[in-house]
Amino acid sequence: MSTIDVSGLVLHRGGKRVLHGIDLTVTAGEITALVGANGAGKSSLVGAMAGVLPLTAGRILLDGERIDGRSPDSVRRAGIAIVPEGHRVLTSLTVIDNLRAAGSMLAPAALSGAIEEVLALFPELVQRLEVRGGSLSGGQKQMVAMGQALIARPRFLLIDELSLGLAPAIVKRLAGTLTEIAAKGTGVLLIEQFTTLALSLSRQAMVMERGNLVFSGTAADLSARPDILHSAYLAGGKGH
Numbered sequence: 382m383s384t385i386d387v388s389g390l391v392l393h394r395g396g397k398r399v400l401h402g403i404d405l406t407v408t409a410g411e412i413t414a415l416v417g418a419n420g421a422g423k424s425s426l427v428g429a430m431a432g433v434l435p436l437t438a439g440r441i442l443l444d445g446e447r448i449d450g451r452s453p454d455s456v457r458r459a460g461i462a463i464v465p466e467g468h469r470v471l472t473s474l475t476v477i478d479n480l481r482a483a484g485s486m487l488a489p490a491a492l493s494g495a496i497e498e499v500l501a502l503f504p505e506l507v508q509r510l511e512v513r514g515g516s517l518s519g520g521q522k523q524m525v526a527m528g529q530a531l532i533a534r535p536r537f538l539l540i541d542e543l544s545l546g547l548a549p550a551i552v553k554r555l556a557g558t559l560t561e562i563a564a565k566g567t568g569v570l571l572i573e574q575f576t577t578l579a580l581s582l583s584r585q586a587m588v589m590e591r592g593n594l595v596f597s598g599t600a601a602d603l604s605a606r607p608d609i610l611h612s613a614y615l616a617g618g619k620g621h
């Protein structure tokens with residue numbers, strides 16, 4: 382079974398220690414939820430796993446091979462793609478050019494096959510291929526952002542906030558696709574502010590509090606422990 386294994390991950394940002402020794406495993410073919418208050422360190426963790434933020438200490442293994450210290454591009458080529466917070470797309474490029482740009486490392490035949498696969502997941506985009514990114518709705522932007530991450534057929538997808546700023550109907554629709562992506566074998570690490578949604582989609586779940594993991598187990602076990610979530614969100618100072 383394909384896995385990402387993080388151990389002893391310590392990270393500093395702006396001279397401040399923000400992750401204090403994280404151990405976790407993300408497994409292919411399922412969704413793992415990562416929840417916690419604002420500032421708990423979720424984005425920092427995902428940034429470190431994607432090669433964007435350099436570790437102070439610790440290791441990140443992809444199928445047993447070390448990937449920490451590699452560039453974001455190299456991590457991506459190894460099979461880990463990130464959907465950054467805020468459903469960012471290239472606003473002046475059309476939808477099709479956003480997808481082409483994300484797949485520029487692929488040979489032309491592979492690229493058109495990969496674009497077809499993305500459009501099969503997000504058929505709403507078919508009618509909007511020539512629309513500029515900046516003119517899309519938030520939900521459509523998130524589809525493009527997810528499509529960009531999926532274009533290189535990653536083994537793992539790290540999603541920093543699926544639902545932020547999106548209408549509930551769109552979130553539900555995107556959640557369905559996420560389940561489909563995981564069922565096809567991709568491992569998904571899902572940061573999500575709506576814990577009920579995150580836990581309903583996930584098999585495993587983790588809770589972060591002030592740079593530490595304070596829970597790691599099944600989503601079902603966490604759902605039965607509202608005290609853990611309550612205290613994690615209070616610790617952040619901004620209740621959810």
Ligand SMILES: Nc1ncnc2c1ncn2[C@@H]1O[C@H](COP(=O)(O)OP(=O)(O)OP(=O)(O)O)[C@@H](O)[C@H]1O
Nearest residue numbers: 394395397399417418419420421422423424425426
């Ligand atoms: N660019 C940065 N430079 C310095 N410190 C940062 C930077 N970004 C975040 N931090 C700090 O890192 C810590 C973790 O923040 P991080 O954004 O990873 O948390 P988060 O759980 O993802 O929260 P959010 O949901 O608000 O994104 C916080 O103390 C934050 O102030």
